[in-house]
Amino acid sequence: MLQINKITITQYKNYDFASFDFKERVIGICGLNGKGKTNLLDAIYYCCFTKSYFSKTDALSVQFDKDGFRLEAFFENDTEEQKLVCIHRGAGKKELLLNEVPYEKMSQHIGKFPAVMVAPDDIELITGGSEERRRFIDTVISQMDAEYLQQLIQYNKVLQQRNSLLKRFAEQGKTDWPLLEVLDEQLIVPGNFIYTKRKNFTADLIPLVQKFYNQIAANAEAVTLQYESQLNTGDFESVLNQYRQKDFMLQRSNGGVHKDDISMLLNDQSFKNTASQGQRKSLLFALKLAEFELLKTNKGFAPLLFLDDVFEKLDDNRMQHLLHWVCNENTGQVFITDTHKDRLEDAFKSLQVKYQVIEL
Ligand SMILES: Nc1ncnc2c1ncn2[C@@H]1O[C@H](COP(=O)(O)OP(=O)(O)OP(=O)(O)O)[C@@H](O)[C@H]1O
Numbered sequence: 001m002l003q004i005n006k007i008t009i010t011q012y013k014n015y016d017f018a019s020f021d022f023k024e025r026v027i028g029i030c031g032l033n034g035k036g037k038t039n040l041l042d043a044i045y046y047c048c049f050t051k052s053y054f055s056k057t058d059a060l061s062v063q064f065d066k067d068g069f070r071l072e073a074f075f076e077n078d079t080e081e082q083k084l085v086c087i088h089r090g091a092g093k094k095e096l097l098l099n100e101v102p103y104e105k106m107s108q109h110i111g112k113f114p115a116v117m118v119a120p121d122d123i124e125l126i127t128g129g130s131e132e133r134r135r136f137i138d139t140v141i142s143q144m145d146a147e148y149l150q151q152l153i154q155y156n157k158v159l160q161q162r163n164s165l166l167k168r169f170a171e172q173g174k175t176d177w178p179l180l181e182v183l184d185e186q187l188i189v190p191g192n193f194i195y196t197k198r199k200n201f202t203a204d205l206i207p208l209v210q211k212f213y214n215q216i217a218a219n220a221e222a223v224t225l226q227y228e229s230q231l232n233t234g235d236f237e238s239v240l241n242q243y244r245q246k247d248f249m250l251q252r253s254n255g256g257v258h259k260d261d262i263s264m265l266l267n268d269q270s271f272k273n274t275a276s277q278g279q280r281k282s283l284l285f286a287l288k289l290a291e292f293e294l295l296k297t298n299k300g301f302a303p304l305l306f307l308d309d310v311f312e313k314l315d316d317n318r319m320q321h322l323l324h325w326v327c328n329e330n331t332g333q334v335f336i337t338d339t340h341k342d343r344l345e346d347a348f349k350s351l352q353v354k355y356q357v358i359e360l
């Protein structure tokens with residue numbers, strides 16, 4: 001079992017200097033609005049992903065008026081304790097050390113301590129644009145497959161080059177065909193790799209999402225999900241040919257896996273446009289729990305699970321189903337935040353689990 005035993009936080013968001021010991025598998029984090037519940041989850045998340053879940057840049061995680069932050073965490077996988085240190089020195093400089101050994105690349109750390117976060121704004125995964133769903137897919141596969149992350153980085157690099165080139169063609173009023181062809185070839189290789197991985201991944205993911213949705217909702221609402229990609233109907237080369245005119249016109253690349261999406265239907269209607277808020281939240285949890293299950297199968301142990309403010313989100317029945325799964329059926333370590341200590345403790349007591357509550 002993977003667990004985190006301790007974290008020491010220095011100059012990260014609202015934490016000037018603080019240390020937390022985690023002694024149980026089920027941990028509640030309580031405190032009023034703005035006390036730092038979400039930030040504590042985020043600090044742990046940072047140690048797993050070398051980036052914040054909530055802030056787009058590292059600079060936003062540095063405490064106001066400070067130059068950098070430091071996170072020190074002790075993880076344990078069965079018997080072995082591992083010490084992770086992350087030092088951000090400002091100006092984009094960052095160091096990551098596992099058991100005192102520095103990583104050469106941050107990406108090498110991804111997947112070592114797998115984790116799943118569920119936070120209120122994640123509802124964007126359902127209601128937002130396709131980039132939200134691609135990011136979701138990418139975050140999960142990257143934790144299971146180091147090569148995927150490398151190919152994704154490569155794809156995005158070439159895509160940017162290709163887009164700048166299309167702009168330049170328009171400015172100069174002429175097209176350097178050989179150069180475009182070179183970039184197309186460089187795009188196709190990682191593009192095909194990404195497509196195949198996403199196709200296999202979604203084939204595993206979708207039945208699990210449906211299973212969890214039905215468990216949470218406990219009824220027969222039919223949710224249908226599908227992996228949408230331009231590559232579903234043609235190979236990458238013909239997709240590029242198909243969009244070439246449009247690319248020249250709009251001066252950016254319109255064909256490729258950067259347009260992928262997962263379509264979602266509720267009883268044959270667009271989920272986004274017809275589902276109730278509770279149904280959307282249920283689907284969000286179903287997606288996250290499916291992510292959790294796939295990671296668990298892949299790693300051979302349960303990832304860490306972070307539930308931020310889930311109590312605000314669901315009716316009592318759905319909440320009960322969810323918490324039972326999270327605390328009783330799940331065997332991994334779970335962190336749950338709430339503004340009401342009593343409500344959280346009552347829930348843990350009725351589930352008859354051992355728990356620890358941290359009050360901020
Ligand atoms: N870079 C930063 N430096 C210092 N303080 C910060 C930084 N970023 C955020 N904060 C502060 O952290 C606090 C928010 O903490 P957090 O979001 O963890 O609260 P919370 O306990 O989750 O609250 P809620 O119950 O409303 O979700 C705010 O007061 C905010 O000003």
Ligand SMILES: [Mg+2]
Nearest residue numbers: 037038308309
């Ligand atoms: Mg919060």
